[in-house]
Amino acid sequence: MTTGADAHPARPEIPIRPLDEAALTAARARQRELVKPAGALGRLEELAIWLAAATGTARPQVIPRVVIAAADHGVAAEEAVSAFPPAVTGQMLATFLAGQGAVTTLATEVGAGLVLVDAGVHADSVPADRTIVRVGIGPSANLATGPALTSAQVAACVDCGRELAAEAALDGVTVLVGGEMGIGNTTPATCLAAALTGRDGAALVGPGTGVDAEGLARKREVVTRALALHGPHAHGPLGWLRRVGGGEIAVLCGLALGAGEHGLAYVCDGVIATAAAAVAVAIAPDLRPRLLAGHLSPEPAHAVLLEHLELDPVLDLGMRLGEGSGAVTALAILRLACAAHDGMATFAQAGVSGRD
Ligand SMILES: O=C(O)c1ccc[n+]([C@@H]2O[C@H](COP(=O)([O-])O)[C@@H](O)[C@H]2O)c1
Numbered sequence: 001m002t003t004g005a006d007a008h009p010a011r012p013e014i015p016i017r018p019l020d021e022a023a024l025t026a027a028r029a030r031q032r033e034l035v036k037p038a039g040a041l042g043r044l045e046e047l048a049i050w051l052a053a054a055t056g057t058a059r060p061q062v063i064p065r066v067v068i069a070a071a072d073h074g075v076a077a078e079e080a081v082s083a084f085p086p087a088v089t090g091q092m093l094a095t096f097l098a099g100q101g102a103v104t105t106l107a108t109e110v111g112a113g114l115v116l117v118d119a120g121v122h123a124d125s126v127p128a129d130r131t132i133v134r135v136g137i138g139p140s141a142n143l144a145t146g147p148a149l150t151s152a153q154v155a156a157c158v159d160c161g162r163e164l165a166a167e168a169a170l171d172g173v174t175v176l177v178g179g180e181m182g183i184g185n186t187t188p189a190t191c192l193a194a195a196l197t198g199r200d201g202a203a204l205v206g207p208g209t210g211v212d213a214e215g216l217a218r219k220r221e222v223v224t225r226a227l228a229l230h231g232p233h234a235h236g237p238l239g240w241l242r243r244v245g246g247g248e249i250a251v252l253c254g255l256a257l258g259a260g261e262h263g264l265a266y267v268c269d270g271v272i273a274t275a276a277a278a279v280a281v282a283i284a285p286d287l288r289p290r291l292l293a294g295h296l297s298p299e300p301a302h303a304v305l306l307e308h309l310e311l312d313p314v315l316d317l318g319m320r321l322g323e324g325s326g327a328v329t330a331l332a333i334l335r336l337a338c339a340a341h342d343g344m345a346t347f348a349q350a351g352v353s354g355r356d
C-alpha cells in the first residue's frame with residue numbers, strides 16, 4: 001500500500017486568545033494580600049492565578065465540561081496491540097451513558113457535564129443513543145501498513161472538537177477536559193509522541209491496558225514499523241495526525257484548539273489526550289499557556305510529552321485509565337484552589353498583622 005504525500009498545509013491559521021495580562025496581575029496581587037504567608041498555599045496559588053489568566057477574570061470559577069471522544073483502531077484489530085478486544089470501546093460508551101464508568105462517577109462528583117463523541121467506533125458495537133455526537137466516520141485504518149485516517153476524516157474530527165469548544169464557551173463553561181476511549185489507542189499516541197519529540201518510538205512503548213511481555217514486544221515492533229513507514233512522507237503535525245493518529249485523538253486536538261480560540265482553560269488527561277494536545281500545540285504554539293496537565297500516567301510516552309510541552313502534572317496517583325479520569329480528578333484540586341483564592345480574607349479584612 002502506498003502512503004502518499006501529505007497534501008494539506010501543515011499549519012492552518014487558528015487564532016488563539018492570549019492569556020489576560022490584567023487578570024493575571026490582579027490575581028497575583030490578590031494572592032499577595034490573602035491572609036497567609038506569601039506562597040504558603042504552594043501550587044494552589046499558581047493554579048488559581050493560571051485560571052484567572054486563562055479565563056480573563058481575577059477571581060475565576062471552575063465551570064467544567066468533559067468531552068469524551070471514542071474511536072476504534074485498525075491497528076488494534078490487525079496487530080493485537082491491546083490486552084482487550086475492540087468491542088470494549090463501544091461497550092464502555094454504553095457504560096458511560098449509564099453513568100457507571102469511572103469518569104462518569106468522578107465527573108458527577110466535581111459537577112462536570114459530559115459530552116460523548118463517536119469518532120469512529122465500530123458500527124456493530126456503538127450504542128444508538130441520540131445524545132452521542134457523531135463525527136460520521138468509521139474506525140481508523142491500520143497505521144502499521146498505511147495512513148490511519150484520510151485528510152477529510154482528520155478535518156471532520158478537528159472541526160467537531162473545535163465546534164464542541166465553541167458550544168462550551170457559549171454555555172458559560174470555563175474549563176474543558178478532553179477524555180478518550182479507544183482500545184489500541186496507546187499505540188497511535190506513542191507514535192505521535194515519538195514523531196513530535198524526536199524520541200525513539202520503541203523506548204516510549206508501555207503496557208497500555210496491560211499487555212504481557214510478548215504483547216509489549218509486538219507493540220514495540222509495530223511502533224517502529226509505523227514510524228519507519230511514515231517518517232519519510234510525513235509533513236507537519238497534521239500529517240502525523242493523519243498517518244498515525246485516530247479519530248478520538250483528532251477530535252481532542254480540535255477541542256484543545258477550540259479552547260484556545262474561545263478563551264477557555266484546558267486540562268490534559270493521560271498519554272492519549274496529551275498526545276492530542278501536543279499535536280494542537282504544534283499547530284498553534286500560542287495554545288500552550290492555556291493547558292494544564294491534570295496528572296501523570298505511568299505510560300513512558302506521557303512523561304516525555306509533558307516534558308516536551310513544559311507542563312508539570314498536578315497529580316501523580318498512578319492512574320492509567322484514560323477517559324479523562326485523571327484530569328477530572330485534578331478538577332477537584334483546581335476547584336479548591338479557586339475556593340481559597342476567592343473566599344479567603346485579606347490581611348486587612350481579617351485584622352491580622354502583616355510582615356514586619
Ligand atoms: O490515559 C492514559 O495514560 C492511558 C494509559 C493506558 C490505557 N489507557 C486507556 O486504555 C485504552 C488504550 O489502551 P490499549 O492497551 O488498548 O492501547 C484506551 O481506552 C485508553 O483510554 C489510557
Ligand SMILES: Cc1cc2nc[nH]c2cc1C
Nearest residue numbers: 084088181209321322323
Ligand atoms: C474496561 C476498560 C475501560 C477503559 N476505560 C478507558 N480505557 C479502558 C479500557 C478498558 C479495557
